[in-house]
Amino acid sequence: MEYIASEALINARASTVWEVITDAGNLTVWESGITAIDGELRNGGTIRIKTADAGGRTLRLRVQQMPGEVMTWTSRLPLGLLKRTRTFTLSLQAGLTHLTVKEEVSGPLAAFLGNTRPDTSQHLNEYVHAVTNRAELLDRAS
Template identity: 50%
Template sequence: MVLQTSEVLINARLSTVWDVLTDSGNMAVWNSGVTEIEGDLRDGETVRITTLGHDRPVRARVRQDTGEVMTWTSELPMRLLRVVRSFSLIPVSGRTLLKVTVEASGLLLRWSSPATQQDLDDFVAAARHRAELLDRTS
């Protein structure tokens, strides 16, 4: 199993950060590492996500809980490969702590290339920048 985590304190309201993370139409705009998302990032939906360096999209099932937690789960049959990306938002004195965790497991893990730690760090930094920019203009 591979477990990676990155977090950042964002000088923006929780609702703004949530809007950034669930806006599939603009995710490719803010340098998130995602080049395209087909579908809506809503609870119970399945989306197709294409990332930098990969030509083929990955299907992921979206789960959301109370506007503060979201997971994207993608898996191959018989759990040959399972990747769960979790987004947690925690309010902190008018700001928001964003924590993103990627958990990858399965027999094909050694031949796959889930996100690197740098990819994850770049994603949270870009989300921070986008949310702070949008919160300032609201």
Template identity: 55%
Template structure:
């Protein structure tokens, strides 16, 4: 199993942060690391996301507890490989703590060339912080 974690304190309301991480139609507008998503990201949906790196679209299953926790899951059959990205929002007075974790597991994991650290996760959380703080000031 490989596990990655990134956390950031955002000077914005949780509702603003939630809007940023679920508004797939605007992922390509800000430095999300995602070129495009095929629409809004809602519980029970399968969303197709095209990352900046690799540029091959991937399908992700979405689960949510509205405004609090969201997971994106992608896997191969028979437990060969699975990746789960979990977004957790925690209100802290006038701020919101965003924690994003990524869990990789499966029989093929030892053969993967994935590094021991994921710099894209830190870039993503920082980009969410910047976008959320701008949008929270405007509204």
């Protein structure tokens, strides 16, 4: 199993950060890296997204949530050949909101992705930075 993660301490309420990462209607407006989304980010839902780094492909993802705490987006190939899970976790730390975004890739085909995967680490860091900026801006405005 291979994984990468990015995290930040955000000077905004956890509810504001949660609102930012679950507002499907606005994910394409700010610098989230998502260029198109169809579906709702709700527990048990399915979304279809396009990202700048996916080469025009649409990714179908299953959403699971513990509202205000954890959200996962999971995609998988049949027979367990490949499973990709992105987990968003919020916690309070010293009066700030700690956001961790972790992507795990597993299954027999994971080893073959190697250098063919886009620089997911950079994209994850850019996403977390954009969430931080948007949440802090929205929290100050309220």
